[in-house]
Amino acid sequence: MSVDKDTVNKIARLSRIAISDAEADKMVGELNGILAWVEQLGEVDVTGVEPMTAVIPNKLRLRDDVVTDGDVREKVLANAPAREGSFFGVPKVIE
Amino acid sequence: MTDFSRMGVAAIRDGVAKGEFKAVEVAEALNTRVANAKALNAFIVETPETALEAAAAVDADRAAGKPLGKMAGVPIGMKDLFCTEGVQTTAASHILEGFVPTYESTVSANLWKAGAGMLGKLNLDQFAMGSSNETSYFGNVISPWRRNDGGNAALAPGGSSGGSSSAIAARLCPAATGTDTGGSIRQPAAFTGISGIKPTYGRCSRWGIVAFASSLDQAGPMARDVRDCAIMLEAMAGFDPKDSTSLDLPVPAWESGLNSDLKGKRIGIPREYRLDGIDEDIAAMWDNGIAWLKDAGADVVDISLPHTKYALPAYYIIAPAEASSNLARYDGVRFGLRDLPDGSGLQDMYAATRAAGFGAEVRRRIMIGTYVLSAGFYDAYYTQAQKVRALIARDFEQAWASCDLILAPTAPSAAFGLGEKTSDPLSMYLNDVFAVPASLAGLPAMSVPGGLSKDGLPLGLQIIGKALDEQAVLNAGLAIEERSGFTAEAGEWW
Numbered sequence: 001m002s003v004d005k006d007t008v009n010k011i012a013r014l015s016r017i018a019i020s021d022a023e024a025d026k027m028v029g030e031l032n033g034i035l036a037w038v039e040q041l042g043e044v045d046v047t048g049v050e051p052m053t054a055v056i057p058n059k060l061r062l063r064d065d066v067v068t069d070g071d072v073r074e075k076v077l078a079n080a081p082a083r084e085g086s087f088f089g090v091p092k093v094i095e
Numbered sequence: 096m097t098d099f100s101r102m103g104v105a106a107i108r109d110g111v112a113k114g115e116f117k118a119v120e121v122a123e124a125l126n127t128r129v130a131n132a133k134a135l136n137a138f139i140v141e142t143p144e145t146a147l148e149a150a151a152a153v154d155a156d157r158a159a160g161k162p163l164g165k166m167a168g169v170p171i172g173m174k175d176l177f178c179t180e181g182v183q184t185t186a187a188s189h190i191l192e193g194f195v196p197t198y199e200s201t202v203s204a205n206l207w208k209a210g211a212g213m214l215g216k217l218n219l220d221q222f223a224m225g226s227s228n229e230t231s232y233f234g235n236v237i238s239p240w241r242r243n244d245g246g247n248a249a250l251a252p253g254g255s256s257g258g259s260s261s262a263i264a265a266r267l268c269p270a271a272t273g274t275d276t277g278g279s280i281r282q283p284a285a286f287t288g289i290s291g292i293k294p295t296y297g298r299c300s301r302w303g304i305v306a307f308a309s310s311l312d313q314a315g316p317m318a319r320d321v322r323d324c325a326i327m328l329e330a331m332a333g334f335d336p337k338d339s340t341s342l343d344l345p346v347p348a349w350e351s352g353l354n355s356d357l358k359g360k361r362i363g364i365p366r367e368y369r370l371d372g373i374d375e376d377i378a379a380m381w382d383n384g385i386a387w388l389k390d391a392g393a394d395v396v397d398i399s400l401p402h403t404k405y406a407l408p409a410y411y412i413i414a415p416a417e418a419s420s421n422l423a424r425y426d427g428v429r430f431g432l433r434d435l436p437d438g439s440g441l442q443d444m445y446a447a448t449r450a451a452g453f454g455a456e457v458r459r460r461i462m463i464g465t466y467v468l469s470a471g472f473y474d475a476y477y478t479q480a481q482k483v484r485a486l487i488a489r490d491f492e493q494a495w496a497s498c499d500l501i502l503a504p505t506a507p508s509a510a511f512g513l514g515e516k517t518s519d520p521l522s523m524y525l526n527d528v529f530a531v532p533a534s535l536a537g538l539p540a541m542s543v544p545g546g547l548s549k550d551g552l553p554l555g556l557q558i559i560g561k562a563l564d565e566q567a568v569l570n571a572g573l574a575i576e577e578r579s580g581f582t583a584e585a586g587e588w589w
């Protein structure tokens with residue numbers, strides 16, 4: 001499988017990364033180089049093999065259903081690039 | 096006067112405990128060395144006051160007769176991937192520039208509880224993506240090592256923990272934290288003639304570490320010898336309910352368990368790692384390593400890890416896939432950089448912020464990850480890679496039937512020059528060929544110095560162990576250390 005410029009632009013959109021026309025052109029070659037190389041995984045016989053889900057056997061714990069944190073609004077907002085009062089400011093979404 | 100820069104973790108800890116010198120004296124001496132080594136660009140932020148405060152607290156505890164921790168009085172470097180409360184944490188990315196965590200990572204908190212102090216935050220490859228420390232927004236880290244050809248070519252300290260390796264090799268700090276996703280502790284350790292261990296996945300909590308690929312990321316210590324790694328790993332490790340993959344197991348006493356007598360141990364030599372055209376220096380070092388382990392009493396056996404050649408391509412699907420998901424959080428809303436072009440809406444803000452904030456390698460990996468997870472390609476790429484990963488783990492499981500440990504080179508070459516591999520992402524990725532399989536299988540693996548190349552640069556030997564058997568890995572590392580006679584160090588040109 002290989003990607004063309006339209007696909008690169010689509011991937012960039014899905015990734016929420018703005019790219020210029022020149023960057024998209026360059027990325028076509030880079031991504032195709034990497035994809036051609038990972039393609040060799042197709043030669044491996046994986047009949048009957050389950051995809052790995054955990055490297056070290058470990059069971060997911062359930063913790064007690066109690067409140068363990070909270071009341072940290074100032075900490076949560078401390079690094080906001082555009083704080084508005086006690087909210088995260090964002091550009092207008094609804095016209 | 097005592098030269099504290101020549102002391103390791105154990106020597107500083109023991110000297111402070113015995114009252115031979117004060118922790119504050121050590122912190123002062125190393126603060127000065129850090130301040131005078133700007134040419135290496137190993138630190139993004141220096142925190143001399145923090146180091147002094149921690150040291151003063153240890154001195155006060157000792158004076159008051161209180162028990163001292165495992166790392167009491169030892170100043171260390173903290174890779175800038177660990178969130179440190181009140182101290183900027185960037186993952187070497189512009190998108191996190193100015194981010195000051197309001198919380199402390201579990202691993203760093205464990206170290207401070209053990210009495211260690213922080214000299215500063217160490218440079219790294221951006222989001223730990225890289226093998227040469229050339230993807231940092233804050234500039235390349237320079238290795239203190241130079242080739243013996245009389246030239247002054249700037250060499251890579253390895254990556255992603257390149258600030259850590261450079262600082263330890265330059266004796267700015269006795270030890271530092273590293274993180275290893277596909278070799279990021281072991282390869283930089285090999286390039287700079289120091290030791291480093293990635294423990295079993297789950298030993299060290301990931302909580303508060305900036306995430307790259309969560310099923311692979313694992314923290315570990317880097318230091319100048321095996322004992323120091325054992326001490327620091329004990330301080331870092333431990334169950335943490337805040338990390339869902341943390342192992343709920345007691346931390347073994349690795350330091351007191353050190354024993355370089357390897358009688359009865361079987362060392363596997365994987366034939367697939369002996370690549371066609373293997374570097375002569377690397378092959379010779381590997382043969383020396385085999386001889387040293389035999390001398391320590393071990394039996395050496397030939398083993399096969401048949402899926403080795405597929406480890407790197409599997410890694411370069413799985414790691415970017417997880418990264419694309421983990422790095423979705425950088426949206427310009429809650430923390431970090433925001434780029435809001437005039438008149439633009441929310442979607443444009445996301446795209447502009449991420450384009451401005453992420454470096455080229457990070458953008459490349461996010462896009463690969465997005466592609467391999469996208470509709471129509473998920474099974475062909477991601478599911479296939481996770482199946483191959485299961486086979487790689489099974490290779491190791493089958494190998495343990497005939498051996499207890501595996502010995503291999505850490506990297507296929509000595510350190511390369513800065514700029515030599517940046518034009519071709521694939522050639523950079525191939526540098527992790529020997530390191531990635533153990534990461535995919537979650538196994539403990541260590542690099543220790545194995546000798547010098549013809550150019551006078553350090554080479555590393557890698558020991559891979561069974562899950563949870565860090566002790567055997569450390570013991571084999573110690574056996575090599577006792578026999579390799581590796582005393583070379585970088586000349587102080589900076």
